[in-house]
Amino acid sequence: MTEILSTQNAKVKEWAQLLEKKHRDKQGKFIVEGIHLVSEVLRSDWDIDCIVYDTEKGIPAELREDIDHYSGGAQYIAVSEAVLSKCTDTKTPQSVFAIVYKRNSLTERLLEINHSLVMVLDNVQDPGNVGTIIRSSDAAGATGIVLGKGCADLYNPKTIRSTMGSLFHLPVIESDLSELLPVAKQKGHLVLSTSLQASQSCYEFDFTTGAWIVIGNEGKGISAEVSELVDQHILIPMQGQAESLNAAMASTILLFEAMRQRIS
Template identity: 75%
Template sequence: MEILSTQNARVKEWASLLDKKHRDKLNKFIIEGIHLVSEALRSDWDIQYIVYDTEKGIPAELKEDIAAYDGGAQYVAVSQAVLEKCTDTRTPQPVFAIVHKRNALLSSLLKEDSAIVMVLDGVQDPGNVGTIIRSADASGAKGIVLGKGCADLYNPKTIRSTMGSLFHVPVLEADLKEVLPAAKEQGVKLVSTSLQAETSCYEYDFRSGGWIVIGNEGKGISAETAELVEEHVLIPMQGQAESLNAAMAATVLLFEGMRQRTLM
C-alpha cells in the first residue's frame, strides 16, 4: 500500500495520535524510528501499521525483525510530507509504527513473589517517567505502576525516553488509592524516600522485594499515598545538592535493590 497525500483519512488518524485525547479514544499510540519499531517487533506487541518512506523503502535494519514477527501489521509506504505530518521529532524518522496500547494487570504484578515494582505518584515530566521505566527495565524490576497525575505513558517524549524499555516491562496505569491498599493486603511493602528518614537506602533490605514509591518532582508523594507508605529511606549525599530529581532517585534505589538481590 502507498499513501502520498497528507489529506488521506488514514494519515489524519495517525497524526491525531500525537494528541493524548485521540490516543485515549483510539487506544493506540505512535512510535518513531528504527530502534523503537525494532523493539516493538521483537517484543511481539500488537502493531497495526508499519509506515516507511516510499523512496527509501523499509529500513534494512528492520527486515530480520519483521521476518520473525508473528503479528498482522500492515506495511504502508508514504511520502516525506506524510512522515513530517505524523511525527513529533524535528527531523522526521524514516519509519514509524501505530501500536495498540497494552495495560498490565494488577494481578500479574502481585503474582511476582518478592518483586521490586516501581510506583510513580504524580511524576509529571515525560523525560523522568521514561527514564524511570528504562532504569526499571535495566535493573530487573518486575513492573511499574503509573498513578493518576503522571505524564502520559504514550506521550512521544516519554516513549523516546524509555529507549524501548516500554516494551520490556509491564506498566499498569491505575489509581494509586485503589492499587496500593490492594497490594498491601497481599503483603507488599511500600517504601519511599524522605530527607527525614533515619535508614539509608544502603542499609534497607530490598532482598525480600517491595514497591518503591517516587513522588512529584516538586511536592513529593501525595498525602493519601504517604499514609499508605510504611518504610522511608534516605539517599545519602556528600555534596551540597539538596536532593536528586525523580528519575535519579528512582535509579539509585532500583540499582541498590538489584545489587542486594543479585550481587551479594
C-alpha cells in the same frame, strides 16, 4: 504493500491525531517513531497495527531481520515525506514509524508476583523522568512500573523516546494509587518511599524480599494521600550541598542498589 502520498488521506489524519492523548485514548493506539523503537516493538509481544515507512527510501535495512521474525499481522504502508512529517513528533521526521495497540491492564499479574520490585510513580509529570525511570527499571531487572494519576502520559511520544524501548520489556500499568496500593499491601507487598528525615539508609535496607517504591512529584514529593499508605521510609545519603535528587536519578540509585542485593 499499500502506498499513501496525500496528507489528506483519512488514515493519515487518524495517525496524526495520535499525537494527542485524547485520540490515543479513543483509538487505543499510539505511535512509535524511528528505527530503534520500531525494532524494539517488533521484537516484543505487543500487537502492531501497521509499519509506515518512506516510499522513496523503502523499509530500513536494519528492520528486515526483525520483520522476518515478527509473527503478528502488521500492515506495511509506504508514504510520502509529507505524511511522515505530519504524523511524527520529532523536528526531523523519522523514516519509519509504527502504530501500536495499547495493552490491557497487567495489574493482576503484577500483584501476584512475590518479592517483586516495583517502581510506583506519584504525579511525576516530566515525560523524560517517567521514560528514564522505566528505562532504569528495565536495566535493573525490576518487576514492573505503576504510573499513578497526574503522571506524564505513558504513550506521549517524548515518554516513549525516553524509555528507549524499555516500555516493551516489562509491565507498565496506569492506576489510581489510592486504590491499588491498599490492595498491594493486602497481598503482602511493602510500600516504601524516601525521606530526608528517615533514619535508615537505602544501603542498609533489605531489598531482597521486594518492595513497591514510591517516587513523588519533581517539586512537591509524594502526595499526602499516598504518603499515608507508605509502610517505611529510607534515606539516600548525600555528602554534598545538593538539597535533593532528580526523580529519575533517585529512582536509579534505589533500583541499582536493589539489583546489587538481589543478584549477590
